[in-house]
Amino acid sequence: MMSSTLRIKPPAPQVVNEQLAQADALCRERGSNLTPLRRQVLELVIRQGRPVGAYDLLDSLRTQGRGSSPPTVYRALEFLQQEGLVHRLPAQNTYMACSHPHHHHRGLIFTCSRCGQALELETPDLFGMLEDYARPHGFEISDDSLEISGVCPFCQEASRDAR
Amino acid sequence: MMSSTLRIKPPAPQVVNEQLAQADALCRERGSNLTPLRRQVLELVIRQGRPVGAYDLLDSLRTQGRGSSPPTVYRALEFLQQEGLVHRLPAQNTYMACSHPHHHHRGLIFTCSRCGQALELETPDLFGMLEDYARPHGFEISDDSLEISGVCPFCQEASRDAR
DNA sequence: TCATGTAATGTTATAGTATTACATTACGTT
């Protein structure tokens, strides 16, 4: 993972707390169990403000005094994904907080292959189109987000500067 | 990887040969170097008729008497991807032959999370829409295919039967 | 011819990502 960017700041503590409160509310409504451990992992993901690798999360957990091993973080991430609180980005093997867990919009996520930064969009037409393509083949979509890789504007600029 | 399906047969030898001939032609045109090793890997991918893992390819290479190690197959796959002959499916860590390497259409690939089977479609509108979403954010798309996970009709049926 | 440069491949080791399997704990219900 070890790539980083200074361009995007981590969210302000207040924003983090809002997102956590929203997660609390959602899970309470649904009767799902946002345990302290799961909540702690979610907080780490949210604070990051960008996609983060599972083993980075594991390091953070250890720093925070949790006796942790890979299954700890993978299980928490699995739960958080089921609840729609976290997206997995398969092309980068990373995880990021969902930016609108309250609606059930399925989103599009652009990830930069240079710096790893990600941008989640609400794309009202996209999944409808995908369903239209899928239907005639009897295929049932289960992904709730779609990752597409490319180059973010900052890294494009960096390329130009290098030349 | 080790999942399998009997529903989709591997392509007939004749089809395999056509696809290989097409790859030969494409690379000749472009002046790119489809070496025996790369061609052998491509053939393995094509014969499979479905997504394959890199280490499965490695095993096959060894069976065929190539003294091979991971970099061998990963390097070949990298070349084949650059040439648009093979797609990587990040959600499954697999590789599959592109079904239309001659046009430069960027395609949509449905993958079944149960059986691993994949279906590549030509989707005339899709990447245009994605570009439209990306443009206002200055994001430049580099993926040439989009993987989306779900459940194929056969596995849906299997689920119903199980109940 | 033969030096030299470059692309491709070989080889060893290691890094990075994820899961299996089994033990333990916490806690609610009978």
Next chain:
DNA sequence: AACGTAATGTAATACTATAACATTACATGA
């Protein structure tokens, strides 16, 4: 108290991918 279930702890291992360096093959020009 006994039991069942969900969650977590722990050790081991499987799976995926890359780094680093050596070697080979072959084209080109001195």
